[in-house]
Amino acid sequence: MRFAQISLVALVIPVMAGASFDPLQHSGPASPYFDAPSQDGIPFDTPAGCVVDQAAYILRHGSRYPEPGSFAGWQALFAKFQNTSYTATGPLAFIPSWVPPIDDIPHEPLFLSSTGALEAFGLGVDLRKRYKFTKGGENITIWSAAQQRVLDTSTFFARGYLSQGNYLTTPSSNRATIISLPDSVNYTFANSLTPSSGCPLYETGDTSATANTFRATYQTGIANRLNKFLHGLTLDATDIGPMQDLCGFQAEVDGDTRFCDVFEDSEWLDYEYAHDLNYYYGSGPGNPFSATVGFPWVKAVSDLFALGPEKTTPGGNITPPALIMGFTHDNNLPPVISALGLWNTSRMHGVYPLSHTTPNPQRQFRASYLVAFRGYVALERLACGAPAAPTATHVAGAAPTAGPTKSFVRVRVDRAPVAIPGCTSGPGSTCPLAQFTSYIDTTRATASGDFVQRCGLQNVSNATSTATFLTVAPPDIQEFLVGLN
Numbered sequence: 001m002r003f004a005q006i007s008l009v010a011l012v013i014p015v016m017a018g019a020s021f022d023p024l025q026h027s028g029p030a031s032p033y034f035d036a037p038s039q040d041g042i043p044f045d046t047p048a049g050c051v052v053d054q055a056a057y058i059l060r061h062g063s064r065y066p067e068p069g070s071f072a073g074w075q076a077l078f079a080k081f082q083n084t085s086y087t088a089t090g091p092l093a094f095i096p097s098w099v100p101p102i103d104d105i106p107h108e109p110l111f112l113s114s115t116g117a118l119e120a121f122g123l124g125v126d127l128r129k130r131y132k133f134t135k136g137g138e139n140i141t142i143w144s145a146a147q148q149r150v151l152d153t154s155t156f157f158a159r160g161y162l163s164q165g166n167y168l169t170t171p172s173s174n175r176a177t178i179i180s181l182p183d184s185v186n187y188t189f190a191n192s193l194t195p196s197s198g199c200p201l202y203e204t205g206d207t208s209a210t211a212n213t214f215r216a217t218y219q220t221g222i223a224n225r226l227n228k229f230l231h232g233l234t235l236d237a238t239d240i241g242p243m244q245d246l247c248g249f250q251a252e253v254d255g256d257t258r259f260c261d262v263f264e265d266s267e268w269l270d271y272e273y274a275h276d277l278n279y280y281y282g283s284g285p286g287n288p289f290s291a292t293v294g295f296p297w298v299k300a301v302s303d304l305f306a307l308g309p310e311k312t313t314p315g316g317n318i319t320p321p322a323l324i325m326g327f328t329h330d331n332n333l334p335p336v337i338s339a340l341g342l343w344n345t346s347r348m349h350g351v352y353p354l355s356h357t358t359p360n361p362q363r364q365f366r367a368s369y370l371v372a373f374r375g376y377v378a379l380e381r382l383a384c385g386a387p388a389a390p391t392a393t394h395v396a397g398a399a400p401t402a403g404p405t406k407s408f409v410r411v412r413v414d415r416a417p418v419a420i421p422g423c424t425s426g427p428g429s430t431c432p433l434a435q436f437t438s439y440i441d442t443t444r445a446t447a448s449g450d451f452v453q454r455c456g457l458q459n460v461s462n463a464t465s466t467a468t469f470l471t472v473a474p475p476d477i478q479e480f481l482v483g484l485n
Contacts, residue, residue, distance in 0.1 A: 023247050023260040026268045028275025028367035029330050030248030032063055033119045036369035036414035040429065044415065047428035049387035050408070052131055052380045054309040056301040056324035058193070058336055059376030061153040062116025063252040065108040066245075073242040074100040080239070086232030091262045101253040112152040115252040119374040120153045124160025133322040134161070140176050141320065143469065144327040145193045146183035153374070154178050154327040181469060184329075189464050190296035190451040191474065193328040196283065196335065199455035205289040208282030210356045211274045215241065217357070218270040222263065244271045252373065273359040275367040280354045284334030284365065285344035292455065294335025295448035296467035297326070302440040304470065305381045305409060305433060316471030324470060330371040337370065337377065339448050340411060341421050369414055378412040384427050407433035
């Protein structure tokens, strides 16, 4: 058994080849954030001679307490453990004394945990150092869906990104402007960080129930194996899901990882694959409306990359910063993957669409790599010139000069660079900006379709197919400052 605290170091260390098996990196949406392993053989570092001059992130909120429905499952499990006389041995010896990690029931379910706050703050520190976009004392504008856990994530990100240690004496310094957009409503259509809620036909494409069918193939077997460690108490298939969920959730809430040790590696891989099926067929490439709802954000960012950093479109009243941050929910990330055309094709036959019954280890689409708490999809615009010479000469009083550069685009998913299909001719397998823009405007626009048309909104007078919120303030916008004192 183990009882371990999640540390900041543990949250930021990337997965290394040959590392011991860690259930927290195979727990899908219950995983605390970790860097996804290298994809497509592309190094993590920015290519030599390149500098990121613009970046756009869309990310899930940080680690949270369970949703009320999940918590009800934990309470039922706790009642089962407490209302029976039994003996537990081996990996289950702890369950007679186990209690759910919730001590403020009216508040905690659904809200951000302290680990989630740490994840968000740590990302702010990381991106401030990584990109060096924002000088001390400057502000940053951030976009966020309006659920409290999402707003809290954006707030803690801002604290990490802007902090300079001067807030006790000058609390008005470095306040982030957060633009709060309506969350999961059907009247903002494509102009939203939660656009699937504005597409009436989206749910008709959701076939994520295949995940439950797959769970039925392994959960009873796990229960039968664990029952060998119990005398007087019998687990059944319905107990296994909550117990596996508790590995990730309890690790991030209070550091207790004992449920992680209950299950074997193969059982974690089945658990992970059930989540892969849920997201692939629910909100990812397996849903025919996924690319449709993900495309507006991708198109908006592509247009801003074509303009260059800190520029806006004609008619805009917001100038996005060089670092464009959008905070949302887990189900809004797979549509961006779909819109970009990622993780749905393979040189190896039979990887996609994902099998309903047999996990293919060659698949790149994994919920753990995408929708872990604080998971993200990021696009970076790179200015690339000649790599720096091994020696340099400086003339006193002369301003430094830079040679000509060309612009390229790369995608990162939970930090791992991911190749854009058919567009890897740039440094570090990046995509030339002009080719990326054409890829989005033609190939991906055709594949994704028009939001209004595809979602059946032709007769809705105010329906829109574009995401303009990055440059045009919506009429019902909520905008506020985050004080960092």
